Amino acid sequence: MGLLETTEQESLRETARRFVRERMPLSHLRQLRDSGSPDGMSRDTWRELAALGLAGITIPVSHGGMGLGWTELGIVLEECGRTLAPTPMMSTGVLGTSALMLGGTSSQLRSWLRPIASGEKLLAVAHDEGSRHAPYNVETRANLGPDGYRLQGEKVLVLDGHVADALVVVARTSGSPGEREGLTLFLVPAQAPGLQVTRTLLVDSRNAARVRLDEVLATPEDILGTLDRGAEVLDPLLDRARVALSAEMLGGLSEAFERTLTQLKTRRQFGVPIGSFQALKHRAARMHCEVSLSRAIVTEALHAIDEDRSNVPLLASAAKARASDTFLHVANEAIQLHGGMGVTDACDIGLFLKRARVAAMTFGDGAFHRDHFARLRGY
Amino acid sequence: MSSSDPDERFRESLRCWLEENCPPSMRTPMGGEEDEVWGGSRGVFASPDQRLWLERMAARGFTAPTWPVEYGGAGLTPAQAGLLEEELRRLGCRPPLHSLGLWMLGPVLLRFGGEAQKRRHLPLIARGAVRWCQGYSEPEAGSDLAGVRTRAVLEGDHYVVSGQKTWTSHAAVSDWMFCLVRTGADSARHEGLGFLLVDLSSPGVDVRPIRLISGESPFCETFFDDVRVPVENLVGQPGQGWKIAMSLLEYERAWISRLGDSDFVREEPLEVLARRYLGEERGQLRDAVLRDRIAQVDMDRLCNASAVRHAVEAMEAGRGLGPESSALKLQAMELRQRWRELKVELAGFQGLGWEGPGFSLEELRLTRDWLRSRANSIEGGTSEIHLNIIARRVLGLPD
Numbered sequence A: 001m002g003l004l005e006t007t008e009q010e011s012l013r014e015t016a017r018r019f020v021r022e023r024m025p026l027s028h029l030r031q032l033r034d035s036g037s038p039d040g041m042s043r044d045t046w047r048e049l050a051a052l053g054l055a056g057i058t059i060p061v062s063h064g065g066m067g068l069g070w071t072e073l074g075i076v077l078e079e080c081g082r083t084l085a086p087t088p089m090m091s092t093g094v095l096g097t098s099a100l101m102l103g104g105t106s107s108q109l110r111s112w113l114r115p116i117a118s119g120e121k122l123l124a125v126a127h128d129e130g131s132r133h134a135p136y137n138v139e140t141r142a143n144l145g146p147d148g149y150r151l152q153g154e155k156v157l158v159l160d161g162h163v164a165d166a167l168v169v170v171a172r173t174s175g176s177p178g179e180r181e182g183l184t185l186f187l188v189p190a191q192a193p194g195l196q197v198t199r200t201l202l203v204d205s206r207n208a209a210r211v212r213l214d215e216v217l218a219t220p221e222d223i224l225g226t227l228d229r230g231a232e233v234l235d236p237l238l239d240r241a242r243v244a245l246s247a248e249m250l251g252g253l254s255e256a257f258e259r260t261l262t263q264l265k266t267r268r269q270f271g272v273p274i275g276s277f278q279a280l281k282h283r284a285a286r287m288h289c290e291v292s293l294s295r296a297i298v299t300e301a302l303h304a305i306d307e308d309r310s311n312v313p314l315l316a317s318a319a320k321a322r323a324s325d326t327f328l329h330v331a332n333e334a335i336q337l338h339g340g341m342g343v344t345d346a347c348d349i350g351l352f353l354k355r356a357r358v359a360a361m362t363f364g365d366g367a368f369h370r371d372h373f374a375r376l377r378g379y
Numbered sequence B: 001m002s003s004s005d006p007d008e009r010f011r012e013s014l015r016c017w018l019e020e021n022c023p024p025s026m027r028t029p030m031g032g033e034e035d036e037v038w039g040g041s042r043g044v045f046a047s048p049d050q051r052l053w054l055e056r057m058a059a060r061g062f063t064a065p066t067w068p069v070e071y072g073g074a075g076l077t078p079a080q081a082g083l084l085e086e087e088l089r090r091l092g093c094r095p096p097l098h099s100l101g102l103w104m105l106g107p108v109l110l111r112f113g114g115e116a117q118k119r120r121h122l123p124l125i126a127r128g129a130v131r132w133c134q135g136y137s138e139p140e141a142g143s144d145l146a147g148v149r150t151r152a153v154l155e156g157d158h159y160v161v162s163g164q165k166t167w168t169s170h171a172a173v174s175d176w177m178f179c180l181v182r183t184g185a186d187s188a189r190h191e192g193l194g195f196l197l198v199d200l201s202s203p204g205v206d207v208r209p210i211r212l213i214s215g216e217s218p219f220c221e222t223f224f225d226d227v228r229v230p231v232e233n234l235v236g237q238p239g240q241g242w243k244i245a246m247s248l249l250e251y252e253r254a255w256i257s258r259l260g261d262s263d264f265v266r267e268e269p270l271e272v273l274a275r276r277y278l279g280e281e282r283g284q285l286r287d288a289v290l291r292d293r294i295a296q297v298d299m300d301r302l303c304n305a306s307a308v309r310h311a312v313e314a315m316e317a318g319r320g321l322g323p324e325s326s327a328l329k330l331q332a333m334e335l336r337q338r339w340r341e342l343k344v345e346l347a348g349f350q351g352l353g354w355e356g357p358g359f360s361l362e363e364l365r366l367t368r369d370w371l372r373s374r375a376n377s378i379e380g381g382t383s384e385i386h387l388n389i390i391a392r393r394v395l396g397l398p399d
């Protein structure tokens, strides 16, 4: 399969772009932020998005979805990333859906996929616990008692945890923190007794929550994947999440870059557009190269998932590292090239820097992925 | 069993042909430069299989798959050429021919050349019979190419060429040169230029090698002293030289980027080098900083390979690359430099040798390759010039 976009993909991009521009421009995020909206998102807008088929892009047609691939999902995420659209696309469309498709039983698929595709139900995945992304550093325990598993622990940076109808919780059923073996994924309803979800307000207004599990009861039917072998679901799930988030970041960094170009062409000092200064031209040109590299590797990684290639983990790390580093670089440069205006809250460009910082840390930043990549390559 | 999909049938036929015709030794990874076949009257083959492989591919027109059959190509559509490329890759076949004629001059002749020029030059290029070099740069015209002074004065049915070219890679082993010359008035910088094909065996041509910091002398100064070139060797119109030369540069950049990646594939991975010189056989490398830098280069290489693949697909789909080729060239070459530097660093003291005892051949190669790589951001246009091109032509920033 080629890397060039097909006409179907182009028209999907057009649909997504138009919707996002009209219904969720940057002012939408600002409005939710400044009005102190309790959810930090609009469920109505999400349902409208779902009505276009975009909430269930990768969900099979038999379960009410569009049955398309990751390349298509990436296109939509990229468009959402351009306006930092506050949607549960990452939490539900990527993480929740993938967790189900990778490890769900047929009854779990039946009860969740259709309502996800229609925009009625939201899911979240609760995995990280410490202050950095560390997939196997799971201390949350699930101890088997007479009535089922009792989950005990705390989770951080649970995307959309506060609005989700259920959480996929990564817990330890055996082994000790740091080990790959012994993890199990549980699908826990949001109203389960003992589950305490607290919304956190992040610097970029991205919706996330802290989750406390206090003797939360789960049964063997709630398990996603296999007992103790949850990493077999978690690993590909995280790789997909990394690639998807990179696609979203690609949208954000492209937008930040394009806004900066406009600034370079229109802002005048010394009687000329500032973009005529070679020192700035070269910085812009270097950014362009980084943006195109990000686009190339993200596209490649999305295709690799669609083709089920064995190098998905390597590509996922390369894509996430490149997108994280590029987004941060472009956003920092964008602010500098906007001058004093760039550091005001009124100017949108700062929103991209905030998103870059949060997105970079989510699912591993550049440093994490260089380490991860080296490990995968055995050095 | 044959598929009903014409593409798949074509793929199958390619596969059969390649399996039958590509000698097994030509399906092994390329080693050093001796594995590259450059053709030309002074060309040498390191093995009979190299010659056989070139002859068979050329006979099918597969050295220039999309060129029309009458010019030595195979007349394939871009999509078919893509399939050929995939099948060659799948079987691990070596490129049968490396050639500026194939990569740069050919596409330009197809676009701007006259019928007689195409019939005369293209088939020889496709067979690897004639080797071409590029005569753009002059002592006073490097980055500022429009400043070339080599003159071509029309006298009857000949141009009389005099002047000096410099940095002409491989001129000493080439048969012909495509060059940028001044056919018009000095004052008209871009307008007064012509794109001329010169037979280097003509009287009055003098080629002298120049030594590089790596100790090698692959490139030359070329002097023209009243060299008579038949007028039919001018491509396009007298004032069209600049446009033609620039179009050729886009092909050049794409090819440089593409070739830039092939060394990564054929050389030892960085971690193998690291293990040898750090003396750590297995497990995680202990020097966290070096390990991070190795991973960075490795990952950037993956990014770059994807970008190159993207570009190649775009070209095969018949879309020109345009100024985007500058970004490709710039990043591919700068990455390559970082890679070469890291290799020398990993080798430590063993990366400091020049010749003689105390260093293996590979180590001496490593050091010289590092020095050679400093030219990567100069040849084919400097990084600064490419940044200018990107800024102006891709990003539309004002002058």
Ligand SMILES: Cc1cc2nc3c(=O)[nH]c(=O)nc-3n(C[C@H](O)[C@H](O)[C@H](O)COP(=O)(O)OP(=O)(O)OC[C@H]3O[C@@H](n4cnc5c(N)ncnc54)[C@H](O)[C@@H]3O)c2cc1C
Pocket: B133, B134, B135, B136, B137, B139, B141, B142, B143, B144, B166, B167, B168, B169, B170, B219, B375, B378, B379, B380, B381, B382, B383, B384, B385, B388
């Ligand atoms: C190994 C090698 C092989 C080569 N092979 C060939 C060949 O086969 N055929 C051929 O024709 N040429 C060849 N070249 C020549 C090559 O294209 C030129 O060296 C190159 O274009 C730079 O020109 P210059 O060397 O005159 O440097 P200069 O133009 O003098 O540049 C010097 C410095 O000034 C900078 N500079 C110049 N103008 C600007 C500007 N406008 N803005 C910002 N910075 C600027 C440059 O980036 C550079 O850093 C080769 C060069 C090398 C090193």
